[in-house]
Amino acid sequence: MSDNVVPMKRTGEATPSLSPILSLTATAMNSVNQVILDRMQSEIPLIPALAGHLISGGGKRMRPMLTLAGAQVVGYQGTRHHKLAAAVEFIHTATLLHDDVVDGSETRRGKSAANIVFGNPATVLVGDFLFSRAFELMVEDGSLKVLKILSSASAVIAQGEVDQLTAQRRIETSEERYLDIVGAKTAALFAAASRIAAVVAEREDAAERALDDYGRNLGIAFQLVDDAIDYDTGTADMGKDRGDDFREGKMTLPVILAYARGDEEERRFWQDAIAGFRIDDADFAHAVALIRRHDCISATRERARHFAQRACDALSIFPDGAARRAMVEAAQFAVSRGY
Template sequence: MSAQVVPLPRKQPSLAPILGLTATAMNSVNAIILDRMQSEIPLIPALAGHLISGGGKRMRPMLTLAGAELVGYNGARHHKLAAAVEFIHTATLLHDDVVDGSEQRRGKSAANIIFGNPATVLVGDFLFSRAFELMVEDGSLKVLKILSSASAIIAQGEVDQLTAQRKIETSEERYLHIIGAKTAALFAAASRISAVVAECSEAEERALEDYGRNLGIAFQLVDDAIDYDSASADMGKDQGDDFREGKMTLPVILAYARGNSEERKFWEEAIAGFRTEDEDLAHAIGLIRKHDAVVSTRERARHFAQRACDALSMFPDVAARQAMVEAAQFAVSRGY
């Protein structure tokens, strides 16, 4: 009797390879972040530090550092630029939490809850200013153009999302356009600038930009799926925030499109702000599960993650590329 072959379990993708790849450079980036968030006004480092030290994944600056490894850059310019990328991201988070009235961020009270809305907005402005100081110090007009353009696109994406809020007619196409701006633009810019400082070809710049953009879309799709698929303790924020704020994310768009007339009526009332109690959220999650809307959202995320990996195909199959591919795979397999 022949022995039965038992397949080995598939290893879960991890951020460990890219964390290891960028660890030394990230120490330099963190030192710059710590130095540049200081101010003679004590409230500024206190508020900025509350979020910056809050345990974020540092995905965006990590992409700048990993991209530099991939293209063989041996300088240090990318350290300040990675810090600028993190400041841009942190500033947008501070502003977002005020706009959304968020109570939690990364598992603890949001800065606006502790320090108030005015201080949170102003410290966000301070961090944007620090980011632009770092860009100017780098001295590259091309880098400045890439990151400043990304900042403008992010702001437009946030305004676009605000105008789409509580509008049940929001299409999947518009939703993808919104997340392409508010999330993917900074992923794309963070990835591309590593090729710019390394004086790579335009094709290599575009390949890294495509990697970042597709990864950013995949990352946001999963974030939006998680809002209906994970407990608050796992997410680091309150479950159902998107639902109560009337955000038309892909799980809702799909569940509404696939629903019957009674279900559609529920969604119309919920997104308009008339069905926001805990039992309404539970009903919404039930409808999303019924129509496999989270499953479909994650499938779309995997599609964009694969496009991100494919964009790296022009580079040698070295450790940096493998780490960046696994980071894309992790982005869509995560539950938090």
């Protein structure tokens, strides 16, 4: 075991990439993808068609990758985590399907969202189907502890989404509440996906806590950067409509900071925009200009960097090696990415 702090970034290093963690988990991910393909099937043709529309549409597979990488960092040699990683991806996919219905999203991962192609009722119901498949996989694993971790995470995610809904179009939303929402709707599944690797490996509580801390802090960093990208016109396309958060009246950190730092006229604009009265393209362009004026993208990424460093530090109890280095670089990538 090592008790050193794990450095997240060193001068002169190449731009962080997901390549190390992709390479690390490639063989196991093939098994996970086969489970996903098998378990999304149904005698009702609409179910695999709709599920496949999203699942086959790309995405980083970050959450199941954390389960696979976590298993390597704790030295697990078995295969139980393959089905559990698939369960994690089903939970995530189900939440995306439900989110797109709630938000009225038109695109997802660069193509029409499932709710646009198949309609809201079918999208919600197939999301429910994927949740059910996830729980079947957990039960098949047979670990009550794993079941508790993933089922608790599912409940927390739902609560976070409801909390975000109640905060929508409320200009008074604080940074503290925003981080609470992010911790629930995004970071909870990152944490659970990471932690279960230590559970199936029957490692000590300290290893569980370390992987939980890694995933939770990485998840917060990941969401902070997502929220920055929505207002950063200098980044690559995210695969969704830029400005969605703005038009939906979501109080994300760039907006919270711009509102706090703005003068009276700017604050009136934000009040009208978040209330839903200033949502056309010119209004979004003005919002981006205000966020740039007050350096809110950099400030949001700096906060993300803080959480990513905490994620890296959590790994310090594990020996140095390819798995730990890949997980550290994944945290670096989460902060530096433009998509």
